[in-house]
Amino acid sequence: MAAKSATKSVEQGRNLRPFYANHTPEQLKEALRRMWLVRRFEEMAEESYIRGLTHGTMHLSIGQEASAVGICLELTDKDYITSTHRGHGHCIGKGAEVKYMFAEFFGKEEGYCRGRGGSMHIADPATGNLGANGIVGGGLPLATGAALAIKKRGSKDVAVCFFGDGANNEGAFHESLNIAAVWKLPVIYVCENNQYGMSVSTERSTAVKDVATRAAAYNMPGVIVDGNSIADVNEAMTAAMERARNGEGPTLIECKTYRTRGHSRSDRNRYRSKEEIESWKGKDPIPAFEDELMALGILTQADVEGVRAGVEKDIQDGFDFATKGTNPEPSSLLRGVYTTGDAA
Amino acid sequence: MAAKSATKSVEQGRNLRPFYANHTPEQLKEALRRMWLVRRFEEMAEESYIRGLTHGTMHLSIGQEASAVGICLELTDKDYITSTHRGHGHCIGKGAEVKYMFAEFFGKEEGYCRGRGGSMHIADPATGNLGANGIVGGGLPLATGAALAIKKRGSKDVAVCFFGDGANNEGAFHESLNIAAVWKLPVIYVCENNQYGMSVSTERSTAVKDVATRAAAYNMPGVIVDGNSIADVNEAMTAAMERARNGEGPTLIECKTYRTRGHSRSDRNRYRSKEEIESWKGKDPIPAFEDELMALGILTQADVEGVRAGVEKDIQDGFDFATKGTNPEPSSLLRGVYTTGDAA
Amino acid sequence: MSENVRELSFSGAVQEALAVAMENDPRVFLMGEDIGVYGGAFQVTGDLVHRFGEDRVMDTPISELGGAGVAVGAAVAGARPVYEFQFSDFASLAMEQIVNQAAKMRFMLGGKVSVPVVFRMPCGSGTGAAAQHSQSLEAWFGHVPGLKVVEAATPEDAKGLLLAAIEDPDPVLVFEHKLLYKIKGHVPEGHYTTPIGKALVRRQGKDATVVAAAIMVHKALEAAEVLAGEGIDIEVIDLRTIRPIDTATIIESVKKTTRLACVYEGVKTLGIGAEISALIAESEAFDYLDAPIMRLGGAESPIPYSPILEKAAVPQTDDIVAGLRNLVKGRI
Amino acid sequence: MSENVRELSFSGAVQEALAVAMENDPRVFLMGEDIGVYGGAFQVTGDLVHRFGEDRVMDTPISELGGAGVAVGAAVAGARPVYEFQFSDFASLAMEQIVNQAAKMRFMLGGKVSVPVVFRMPCGSGTGAAAQHSQSLEAWFGHVPGLKVVEAATPEDAKGLLLAAIEDPDPVLVFEHKLLYKIKGHVPEGHYTTPIGKALVRRQGKDATVVAAAIMVHKALEAAEVLAGEGIDIEVIDLRTIRPIDTATIIESVKKTTRLACVYEGVKTLGIGAEISALIAESEAFDYLDAPIMRLGGAESPIPYSPILEKAAVPQTDDIVAGLRNLVKGRI
Numbered sequence A, B: 001m002a003a004k005s006a007t008k009s010v011e012q013g014r015n016l017r018p019f020y021a022n023h024t025p026e027q028l029k030e031a032l033r034r035m036w037l038v039r040r041f042e043e044m045a046e047e048s049y050i051r052g053l054t055h056g057t058m059h060l061s062i063g064q065e066a067s068a069v070g071i072c073l074e075l076t077d078k079d080y081i082t083s084t085h086r087g088h089g090h091c092i093g094k095g096a097e098v099k100y101m102f103a104e105f106f107g108k109e110e111g112y113c114r115g116r117g118g119s120m121h122i123a124d125p126a127t128g129n130l131g132a133n134g135i136v137g138g139g140l141p142l143a144t145g146a147a148l149a150i151k152k153r154g155s156k157d158v159a160v161c162f163f164g165d166g167a168n169n170e171g172a173f174h175e176s177l178n179i180a181a182v183w184k185l186p187v188i189y190v191c192e193n194n195q196y197g198m199s200v201s202t203e204r205s206t207a208v209k210d211v212a213t214r215a216a217a218y219n220m221p222g223v224i225v226d227g228n229s230i231a232d233v234n235e236a237m238t239a240a241m242e243r244a245r246n247g248e249g250p251t252l253i254e255c256k257t258y259r260t261r262g263h264s265r266s267d268r269n270r271y272r273s274k275e276e277i278e279s280w281k282g283k284d285p286i287p288a289f290e291d292e293l294m295a296l297g298i299l300t301q302a303d304v305e306g307v308r309a310g311v312e313k314d315i316q317d318g319f320d321f322a323t324k325g326t327n328p329e330p331s332s333l334l335r336g337v338y339t340t341g342d343a344a
Numbered sequence C, D: 001m002s003e004n005v006r007e008l009s010f011s012g013a014v015q016e017a018l019a020v021a022m023e024n025d026p027r028v029f030l031m032g033e034d035i036g037v038y039g040g041a042f043q044v045t046g047d048l049v050h051r052f053g054e055d056r057v058m059d060t061p062i063s064e065l066g067g068a069g070v071a072v073g074a075a076v077a078g079a080r081p082v083y084e085f086q087f088s089d090f091a092s093l094a095m096e097q098i099v100n101q102a103a104k105m106r107f108m109l110g111g112k113v114s115v116p117v118v119f120r121m122p123c124g125s126g127t128g129a130a131a132q133h134s135q136s137l138e139a140w141f142g143h144v145p146g147l148k149v150v151e152a153a154t155p156e157d158a159k160g161l162l163l164a165a166i167e168d169p170d171p172v173l174v175f176e177h178k179l180l181y182k183i184k185g186h187v188p189e190g191h192y193t194t195p196i197g198k199a200l201v202r203r204q205g206k207d208a209t210v211v212a213a214a215i216m217v218h219k220a221l222e223a224a225e226v227l228a229g230e231g232i233d234i235e236v237i238d239l240r241t242i243r244p245i246d247t248a249t250i251i252e253s254v255k256k257t258t259r260l261a262c263v264y265e266g267v268k269t270l271g272i273g274a275e276i277s278a279l280i281a282e283s284e285a286f287d288y289l290d291a292p293i294m295r296l297g298g299a300e301s302p303i304p305y306s307p308i309l310e311k312a313a314v315p316q317t318d319d320i321v322a323g324l325r326n327l328v329k330g331r332i
């Protein structure tokens, strides 16, 4: 953890690294809460899946919570994000409520997408979250377009595009980053490099070691951060936002991280070793952040336990809310296909 | 002309730059002949178009002959090329006969594509030319695939992919170069950077100044050459071929050049200045090559005139051959859609 | 609809629609390859860049997936982009963003967003541009819920349908047959819209109904004139919208004429005539049919370069005359 | 055809076809995302990488346009690639290479090359994978001259059609309905092919003809069983090839039964049932029809996530039973 080196007490404010210096304890506590919320949401979703309550597939981001939350911490509801198939963290990071997420998973009308989208399309336009995406790389042009809309309306908002290391080999990556650079759009491309696209390691799929290297092909900064350190992620994000807001254009941030679960429910983990997985479990971003918050005196052990307990309650309440949700009526199938004639 | 600096006499063989040292006078004369053939073919094609003998559109490469011929000079019929909408030079460079090209332009059964393809699809599989392409960037995956087939059969051939600066912003560019690099395929990507994709300058379309910069994103060499110097082009090609044959993978060669005609017949040249066009006319690759051949004592003025006269005759004969060609029968429309049931 | 009526070319009408839309709504802007100073491959955007500036008439890199997808993203985020594919064939590079994103986003997100994007799609053969620049791919998009697809036959409709498309909250593909760009016709000034989803009976007749769109409307009308001389009275329906199809207008006509022909340039198999035929064959009009439903569609081949073959690959007026004569006379 | 017959799953049959093809022809190789050590998203390639090595079972970067196009280029240059789209939906990213290049190259080049490439296309809904992973896009490809499109209903045909596709000199798309992967059936050992372009009457009947493909064949057969109990006798035709359609078999059946229903999972409008309906409505079988041609197709919506809605979005056995009952009883 790069952040480990910054174990200064909170009183020595001016010596703290920017992440700690520039956020209030409340903000930092909220960041921790969101990380836990992501973790516990996914564990509960997994359990629900095993219990047959959800349908389809799901992609867990356990181990990757720092990038989702570290990025979204800087955003308001007016900033946009586009997310991925592995998007629960982005969704919660951006401010979604777990009860509506569970409801979506259970295919209920109360869900964010009224049960039409499921895990792979979960979205919350009200908080600027334009949605997960079932198409690898599908969000890259969308976020770029959202940034164009922002630029046209002249506001200081930004668009963030989360994508994976696997997605970086899609043509959409190339076309989007080039357009954003040429037009100097306020968009931040966040590559969550968890080392694999499904079963294929970046080494076997990608001609360069670091995805950030490719930023040079678009004349934009490419920054590599420890994706398991929320502080590292957030500081890179702050710089990228400043650049975007100053009209200097896009930035590519590569967060090196790892998913400790399989790719999806069908994964037998044949392409990586137990040792590799175990070693990354030791770099879990959540306890690392907790330790740091406590070492810096920003939170106490009791605060941390309070956060966890609060999360536990939210998860349980959300789960209960969702199980009691309303199933869609088959007769409502065509609702939402078009805007016109849409009975709401 | 970078080649100008190499004005040594042919007797000082060992001091000649590699292009001149490593090719026989006959080969060099043939290269000159092909450059003239391209030039005169296109001028005649243009005239035919104005006279209403050809149909559709056409894209002239006048001014770009050095890259087409300089690259193809190293290739045998077993090496593949994929070409572009601006592909007459590649086609002739690769060994096509102008009579069948004219016949294709005139929509005749004798044409390379039996009149089905026209200028934008002209091809000659017998010489390894897999064809021009109406889709910008369409040849990038195809050449990469041809290189994969070569690698699988274990021969030492290569595939060459010609493409334009405009094409470098297509997703196909990114995906193809990445795959070729990861699989170390024997393919050479030749970007003919004539500064414009139709009306849009590279500056307005492309985030980096030099397309070759993007090679780094695929961990392959990116070489910039004076595309109007056949010697420069050819020497870069020789190095790339060596690399490909040694199993070291692909190379990206960027030939800086210019088309002195408009993009196609509909172009009103509103996006560039007369001065710019005139200044590039002064860098015409053909007279430059002739001068150099004579200065080096490789060819005499009479040789050069002989080449031109021979080309003139080929063009006239080819044109005559083609005008006397056979029109396709409407009843033959479905021929060639499928291989099976194809009455030949 | 404005009273003031002038002659304008089809491409001029399209351009006027773009100008009216940009004047009326600051959110509207144009993206596409060479639509700025070049004026568009078919000179449709013409001088708009000089009138509205480079921020609203944006030359896009040659990146159809990215370009179309940026338009989709901008639309979701509140803008009103009109993306021009230089040739509709190149939409083959952007199917992902059109079909998986634009068409489905509203539905997938539970109706919480709209995607008001317009794709302009110059299509069709007849220009000698061969297999990759001459396709008529309306059927692909007509098969996709969430999209609307329109295609005008006249300058007046070209303007009205495009304005309707731009004002529509959902993604609309506007096909424009390249051979129509130069035809002239009356075009009302100012703002008006032609409703999406409504076909138009362009010629009344009692012996057979022809359903066609775009250039085939003109060929069908020509054929009808020829047949009128033989005492055969053809009704010609201009489809105008490919998705959703105005089934009611066609059913009504077929009940009257008892014979149906579908004429279309796209490949016959699984082309738009297949759907029209099937709609009638499953409808109450079935019982009124006095003859098999005729389809005259494009050949089962790519579009060839040779002008002789190119003509043979799509229905020509003569083919329509012969086909309809047979349809009407073959069985009474 | 081999005499030795065993039970195998549909996916096992596909895998066996790939193995037989690779054993018989060194030019055959596989490309696709996660088809190596992962064994494919649906475990179709399974352990083939261990048997044939990484050079013949190639994990491809997530680059569908490039991957599919590399397969096309390799095919033109003499190899025999089989490219797996992880979900057929992702072919939306590769339409350019499939449609503009693979399908047209032979024609555009005057018949001087062949493009023996195979695309495997896992398709269909029912897995809760929602709108971008559940489409049935056969109709798009059925509309494209130069392509062939097949789709098996049984393990036996899955193997035979895939082997036929790999040996075919032209580009073939092989659709595989995901819900069929686990069904079992008799599969001959060794090498055999199922001819492309031939439909099969799976059940003889005299009251109505149902044309279906893939999973809908099973649902149609189930429906026929139910209706048999009511004294209604249904003929079920398994299409097996979507392009070219075996019109003769369908016409013959309809002449006998006088009623036709087309059942398909793809979106109803412009789906494969539209073409079948139109083929019959324009054929000599038209005169034999005693009822309108029924189409039961997918809903005019993206595939929803909710299992309740997902079921409602595609024809189920009950819908087919009700539809056919109405078709046969509605009018005599």
Ligand SMILES: Cc1ncc(C[n+]2csc(CCOP(=O)(O)OP(=O)(O)O)c2C)c(N)n1
Pocket (backbone or CB within 6 Å): A059, A085, A086, A134, A135, A136, A137, A163, A164, A165, A166, A167, A168, A194, A196, A197, A198, A263, D033, D062, D064, D086, D090, D093
């Ligand atoms: C266009 C497309 N191709 C393939 C897939 C199947 N798929 C889903 S996720 C995935 C791996 C993506 O890898 P990466 O971008 O690194 O994201 P990660 O799963 O590692 O978070 C693949 C191949 C898809 N959904 N979309």
Ligand SMILES: Cc1ncc(C[n+]2csc(CCOP(=O)(O)OP(=O)(O)O)c2C)c(N)n1
Pocket (backbone or CB within 6 Å): B059, B085, B086, B134, B135, B136, B137, B163, B164, B165, B166, B167, B168, B194, B196, B197, B198, B263, C033, C062, C064, C086, C090, C093
């Ligand atoms: C996919 C695609 N997009 C757009 C076009 C239209 N078009 C044809 S050539 C061209 C410019 C290509 O520029 P470049 O690659 O630099 O080649 P050049 O014409 O300069 O030789 C364009 C936009 C096309 N044919 N295909």
Ligand SMILES: [Mg+2]
Pocket (backbone or CB within 6 Å): A164, A165, A166, A192, A193, A194, A195, A196, A197, A198
């Ligand atoms: Mg990954």
Ligand SMILES: [Mg+2]
Pocket (backbone or CB within 6 Å): B164, B165, B166, B192, B193, B194, B195, B196, B197, B198
């Ligand atoms: Mg160029």
